[in-house]
Amino acid sequence: MLSDVKLCNLALSHLGGKARIASLAEASEEARQCALHYEPARDEALRALPWPFASKHKPLAALDEPAAPGWGRAFEYPVDCLAPRFLAPAARGETPPPFEVGVSPALDRRLIYANVAAPVLHYTARVANTSLFDPLFARALALKLASSMAVALSGRFDLSVSLGSQYLRALDEAAAAAMNEALPPAPPEAEWIRARG
Numbered sequence: 001m002l003s004d005v006k007l008c009n010l011a012l013s014h015l016g017g018k019a020r021i022a023s024l025a026e027a028s029e030e031a032r033q034c035a036l037h038y039e040p041a042r043d044e045a046l047r048a049l050p051w052p053f054a055s056k057h058k059p060l061a062a063l064d065e066p067a068a069p070g071w072g073r074a075f076e077y078p079v080d081c082l083a084p085r086f087l088a089p090a091a092r093g094e095t096p097p098p099f100e101v102g103v104s105p106a107l108d109r110r111l112i113y114a115n116v117a118a119p120v121l122h123y124t125a126r127v128a129n130t131s132l133f134d135p136l137f138a139r140a141l142a143l144k145l146a147s148s149m150a151v152a153l154s155g156r157f158d159l160s161v162s163l164g165s166q167y168l169r170a171l172d173e174a175a176a177a178a179m180n181e182a183l184p185p186a187p188p189e190a191e192w193i194r195a196r197g
Contacts, residue, residue, distance in 0.1 A: 002130045007142055008034035014146035014163055015154050030153065037148040045141045045167075046124055047083045049175050053132050056080070056125040057088065060112060068102050071113035077101065080125045084112065088120040136174035143167040 009020045012030055021028060024035040046054050060075035067074050077084075086096040099114040099121075112121065127133070133141070144167045150160035 002133055002138060004038060004130055007130065007138060008038060008145065010138075010142040011145035011149065012153075014143060014166075015150060015159065017153070033149045033152050034145070037145055041145040041148050042128075042141055043082055043126060045137065045144050045171075046127060048140075048171055050083075050085050050124055051134060051137055051174075053134050053137070054082075054124050054127045055085075055122065057120055057122045060114075060119050060121050063104075063111065065104055065107065065111060068100065068113045071100060072115040073113070073117075074102075074104070075112045075114060075119060075121075077110035077112055078121065078123060078125070081121070081123045082126050083124040085122045085124065087114060087116060088122060134174070134177075136170065136177055140167055140170040140174055143170055 005021060005023065008024065008030075011034070012019055012021070019028070019030045021031045021034060024031055024038065056078075058078050060078075063074045063076060065074040084099070084101060087099050089096045097114060097116050097119070099112055099119070102111050102113055103109070104111050112119070130138075143163055147160050147163035147167055150163055151157055
């Protein structure tokens with residue numbers, strides 16, 4: 001089963017060395033670098049695409065907070081949200097309503113501004129459970145993590161750049177695969193086409 005330690009070891013293998021870790025808490029430089037970079041790399045890779053395994057939707061609670069200019073209301077920002085994607089339209093086939101992410105001056109927290117009475121936000125959530133990771137995401141994350149640790153562990157900036165390029169290619173492959181998991185239903189046939197049949 002996939003784990004954060006296995007992902008870190010996969011990342012370490014991209015650095016060309018033979019060092020492996022058994023725990024993120026062990027007393028080795030590899031483990032220290034993995035512990036330092038793992039969560040930021042994971043969250044950045046999650047944020048990069050609307051991964052189906054990390055997609056959530058949540059009705060947003062209205063807040064007693066003044067809205068930003070041009071917006072009707074302020075709503076909560078989900079605590080596990082890494083990337084807000086869109087607000088659900090009122091009916092299927094309609095354009096999603098616009099929204100804006102802002103920061104509350106009074107409460108010092110993130111908010112979502114919208115002109116909808118009861119918005120439902122579709123977003124990419126922070127997922128820590130590695131058993132939910134898509135294999136293509138795991139591959140991309142290992143490359144991102146390796147790129148982040150390359151200079152500290154190998155001293156090679158060129159390796160970091162090369163791994164960063166591989167990460168971006170892995171994201172392109174994953175994006176194509178992820179789109180196939182979320183194909184919208186085919187539009188209904190026009191009446192004149194049905195009449196011909």
